[in-house]
Amino acid sequence: MAHLKVSSRSNPNAVAGAFAGVVRRHGRVEVQVVGAGALNQAVKAVAIARSMLAAQSIDIVCVPSFAEIEIDGKPRTAMQILVEQRTVETSMAPATSVVEGARVEELCSEATVDVVGAETGAAAPLVTKPVR
Numbered sequence: 001m002a003h004l005k006v007s008s009r010s011n012p013n014a015v016a017g018a019f020a021g022v023v024r025r026h027g028r029v030e031v032q033v034v035g036a037g038a039l040n041q042a043v044k045a046v047a048i049a050r051s052m053l054a055a056q057s058i059d060i061v062c063v064p065s066f067a068e069i070e071i072d073g074k075p076r077t078a079m080q081i082l083v084e085q086r087t088v089e090t091s092m093a094p095a096t097s098v099v100e101g102a103r104v105e106e107l108c109s110e111a112t113v114d115v116v117g118a119e120t121g122a123a124a125p126l127v128t129k130p131v132r
Contacts (some may be wrong), residue, residue, distance in 0.1 A: 001026060001028055001029065001030055002022045002026060002029045002030070003029075003030045003031075003032065004018060004019070004022070004029060004030070004031050004032070005031075005032050005033070006031055006032070006033050006038050006041055006042040006045065007033075007037075007038050007041070008035060008036075008037025008038045008040070008041060009041075010038070010041045010042075010045070012041050012044040012045045012048055013045075013048060015041065015042065015045035015049075016044075016045040016046075016047075016048035016049040016052060017049075017052070019031075019045055019046065019049035019060075019083055020049045020052040020053050023049070023053060023058065023060055023083065023084070023085055024053070024056070024058070027084060027085045028082060028083065028084035028085065029082075029083050029084075030080060030081070030082055030083075031080065031081040031082075031083060032067070032069070032078050032079070032080050032081075033078060033079045033081070034069070034071070034076055034077075034078045034079075039079055042079075042081055043062075046060070046062050046081070046083055049083070058085055059085070059086040060083055060084065060085055060086060061083075061084060061086045062081050062082065062083045062084075063081070063082040063084070064079055064080070064081050064082075065079070065080050065081075065082070066078070066079065066080070067079070067080045
């Protein structure tokens with residue numbers, strides 16, 4: 001699996017191209033970021049890469065996690081983001097929900113959503129469990 005590092009100065013379009021290329025070849029890429037600015041650029045790149053890959057009917061998903069790394073001999077907490085191709089079975093599964101009397105079509109693949117607070121008129125979505 002390819003490992004890429006993204007910084008706060010990284011160009012999201014260039015990073016997205018790298019993500020898309022690696023995902024096309026290997027199906028996944030592991031990304032490492034340190035700091036909010038770097039995380040922001042990486043997430044933008046994931047969104048751009050998703051658009052790039054859509055033309056080939058490839059959808060991606062990202063899974064974030066924490067990692068302890070060492071920079072200049074000092075321990076730091078980094079974010080690792082696994083960006084991988086989503087399988088056809090879990091990708092873009094249509095679901096329908098009703099919110100305040102209106103029918104809303106949603107794309108729901110990773111979790112089921114219940115509406116809470118409907119009795120008070122303050123409906124808010126609540127993720128209840130992952131779907132596998």
